[in-house]
Amino acid sequence: xxxxxxxxxxxxxxxxxxxxxxxxxxxxxxxxxxxxxxxxxxxxxxxxxxxxxxxxxxxxxxxxxxxxxxxxxxxxxxxxxxxxxxxxxxxxxxxxxxxxxxxxxxxxxxxxxxxxxxxxxxxxxxxxxxxxxxxxxxxxxxxxxxxxxxxxxxxxxxxxxxxxxxxxxxxxxxxxxxxxxxxxxxxxxxxxxxxxxxxxxxxxxxxxxxxxxxxxxxxxxxxxxxxxxxxxxxxxxxxxxxxxxxxxxxxxxxxxxxxxxxxxxxxxxxxxxxxxxxxxxxxxxxxxxxxxxxxxxxxxxxxxxxxxxxxxxxxxxxxxxxxxxxxxxxxxxxxxxxxxxxxxxxxxxxxxxxxxxxxxxxxxxxxxxxxxxxxxxxxxxxxxxxxxxxxxxxxxxxxxxxxxxxxxxxxxxxxxxxxxxxxxxxxxxxxxxxx
Numbered sequence: 001x002x003x004x005x006x007x008x009x010x011x012x013x014x015x016x017x018x019x020x021x022x023x024x025x026x027x028x029x030x031x032x033x034x035x036x037x038x039x040x041x042x043x044x045x046x047x048x049x050x051x052x053x054x055x056x057x058x059x060x061x062x063x064x065x066x067x068x069x070x071x072x073x074x075x076x077x078x079x080x081x082x083x084x085x086x087x088x089x090x091x092x093x094x095x096x097x098x099x100x101x102x103x104x105x106x107x108x109x110x111x112x113x114x115x116x117x118x119x120x121x122x123x124x125x126x127x128x129x130x131x132x133x134x135x136x137x138x139x140x141x142x143x144x145x146x147x148x149x150x151x152x153x154x155x156x157x158x159x160x161x162x163x164x165x166x167x168x169x170x171x172x173x174x175x176x177x178x179x180x181x182x183x184x185x186x187x188x189x190x191x192x193x194x195x196x197x198x199x200x201x202x203x204x205x206x207x208x209x210x211x212x213x214x215x216x217x218x219x220x221x222x223x224x225x226x227x228x229x230x231x232x233x234x235x236x237x238x239x240x241x242x243x244x245x246x247x248x249x250x251x252x253x254x255x256x257x258x259x260x261x262x263x264x265x266x267x268x269x270x271x272x273x274x275x276x277x278x279x280x281x282x283x284x285x286x287x288x289x290x291x292x293x294x295x296x297x298x299x300x301x302x303x304x305x306x307x308x309x310x311x312x313x314x315x316x317x318x319x320x321x322x323x324x325x326x327x328x329x330x331x332x333x334x335x336x337x338x339x340x341x342x343x344x345x346x347x348x349x350x351x352x353x354x355x356x357x358x359x360x361x362x363x364x365x366x367x368x369x370x371x372x373x374x375x376x377x378x379x380x381x382x383x384x385x386x387x388x389x390x391x392x393x394x395x396x397x398x399x400x401x402x403x404x405x406x407x408x409x410x411x412x413x414x415x416x417x418x419x420x421x422x423x424x425x426x427x428x429x430x431x432x433x434x435x
Contacts, residue, residue: 019334019383020332020334020335020379020380020381020382020383021335021379021380021383022332022335022337022338022377022378022379022380023059023377023378023379023380024337024365024375024376024377025045025057025059025062025064025375025376025377026062027365027367027373027374027375027376029062029064030049030055030064031367031373031374031375032049032050032051032373032374033047033049033055033057033362033374033376034047034048034049034050034348034362034374034376035047035057035350035360035361035362035376035377035378036048036082036083036084036350036351036360036362037083037084037085037086037092037350037351037360038086038351038353038358038360038378039086039087039088039090039353040087040088040125040177040239040353040354040355040358041088041353041358042059042353042357042358042378042380043058043059043060043088043090044056044057044058044059044086044087044088044090044092044105045057045059045086045360045376045378046083046084046085046086046092046094046103047082047083047350047362047376048080048081048082048083050374051072051073052068052069052072052073052079052080052081053066053067053068053072053080053081054066054067054068054081054082054083054092054094054096054103054110055067055083056083056086056090056092056103056105057376058090058105059378065103065105065108067081067083067096067101067103067108067110068081069081069096069097071097078097078098078099078117079097080097081094081095081096081097081101081110082094082095083103084119084120084121084122085120085121085122085123085130086103086105087123087125087126087127088125089106089127090104090105090106091103091104091105091123091127092104092105093120093122093123093127093130093132094119094120095118095119095120096110096112097112098117098118098119099112099113099114099115099116099117099118099119100112100113100114100118100119100120100130100132100134100146101113101120102120102127102130111150113130113146113150113152114134114146114152116134116135117134117135117136118132118133118134118135118144119132119133120132120146121133121171121172121173121174122172122173122174122175122182123175124175124177124178124179125177125178125239127148128147128148128179129145129146129147129148129175129179130145130146131143131144131145131155131172131175131179131182132144132145132146132172133169133170133171133172134152138168139168140168140169140187141168141169141170141171141187142154142157142169142170143155143157143169143170143171143172143184143198145179145182153205153206155170155172155182155184155198155207155209156198156207156208156209157169157170157209158186158209158211163186163211163219164219164220165186165188165189165219165220165221166188166189167186167187167188167189168187168189169187170184170185170186170187170196171184171185171187171193172184173185173234173235173236173237174235174236174237175237176237176238176239176240176241177239177240177241177354178241179200180199180200180241181197181198181199181200181237181241181271182197182198182207182237183195183196183197183198183234183236183237183244184196184197184198184234185233185234186211188219190230192217192230192231192232192233192249193231193233193234194211194213194217194219194231194232194233195211195212195213195217195232195233195234195244195246195269196209196210196211196212196213196234197209197210197212197234197244197271198210212234212244212269212271212274213232213234215227215274216228216229216232216248216276217229217230217231217232218230218251223251228250228251229248229249229250229251230249230250230251231247231248231249231264232246232248232267232276233246233247233248234246234269235247235291235292235293235294236292236293236294236295236351237271237295238295238296238297238299238354239296239297239353239354240297240354241271242270242271242272242297242299243268243269243270243271243295243296243297243299244268244269244271244295245266245267245268245269245292245293245294245295245301245302245303246266246267246268246269246276246292247264247265247266247267247290247291247292248264248265248266248267248276248278249262249263249264249265250262259286260286261286262284262285262286263284263285263286263287263288263289263290264289264290264291265278265279265281265284265290266279266281266290266291266292266301266303266318266325267279267292268295268299268301268318277323278323279301279303279318279323279324279325280323280324280325281305281316281325282325282326282327286308287307287308287309288305288306288307288308289305289306289308290303290304290305290316290325291303291304291305291306293348293349293350293351293352293361294349294350294351294352294359295352296320296352296353296354296355296356297354297355297356298320298321298356299320299321300317300318300319300320300352300356301317301318301325302315302316302317302328302349302351302352302359302361303315303316303317303318303325303349304316304347304348304349310345311345312345312346313345313346313347313348314327314342314345314347315327315328315329315338315341315342315347315348315349315361315363316328317331317349317359319331320356327342328347328349328359329342332379332381335379337365337375337377340365340366341363341364341365341375342363344363344364344365344366344372345364346362346363346364346374347361347363347364348361348362348363349361350362356381357380357381357382358378358379358380358381359378359379359381360376360377360378360379361376361377362374362375362376362377363375363377
């Protein structure tokens, strides 16, 4: 009986075991895709390609829709496009020919939201609100949002006198899933982009501005303020609006007051508690910059490093409730392609779903024996399969490659009225009764 109970536990484990899976969009279709956003359910990815086309791809079917200017490739100014946000229904937002735009995967059509020079950076999960900026002729940015009818409303800003430093406007980075919290930055003269947050008011329609970086960011020209950092940049907000992922830099310098003692690292900001927690970053140095890229509802941060000498980019992750970043290839050792992209010196994670399950990005992959190309990917961190896969598995993935009895012993000819465990080609384990 004891032996049977242990085997039954093994069967149960086979039914619930999960690992991580990386799925590439086939680069044979387009080796220039840069996936920068994904839907919360991991089905759709969006972004741009190097020639300047916007795209949305369905990772389940492999179908892709491009949105391209007829003037792409011409020296005519704003002739490119990009999808910066996409939801579970394949509705995306970004820009097209220098104008804020909405993209629909299902119809393959786009709609410009504004006649002004503008773009959308983020949208709510129901596509009811889109957040971005407009530009004037001097390229000053003005934060705003559009509703479902295309009506634009401005987000509030403060004057330079209130901020304490000169600016050229404000920019929007990302909004929470319901649009109640919007993170962005003041555009200062040193391009450090100090964090600001817009909170939706009780009327459900207007917003108030909070300069959340004020306690941490020294915006003085001489860096003689009491604040510790000369850069506090909000890169992303979690879908639930609780967490902000930051790129941050300590203003401390050497004894001559010139060379920085520290490189750029990442931090986690708690919106509700107004607290900032630094993340311990391996090999942090003035030559290695860490950039925060996304944050999940539990505070898990995805990030990348950029070597200032070689420009090599590698992927990192800081799990929830942890204060230490680790290489993504270390966190997911069974996904060998993460190691390959790191070795190829480009592995750029870009976004993470609210539940932390899906991570989207792109990196250099081996096109052939001599050439590299871009490979856009989605990592499923809670997959029941393992390894690296392409979009369409086909029938081959469901083939039985091995069978085991209730005690875990491999069998070749299952007998009638017997419970067996079939191992499939895609790595899944399935229980069935042989009759």
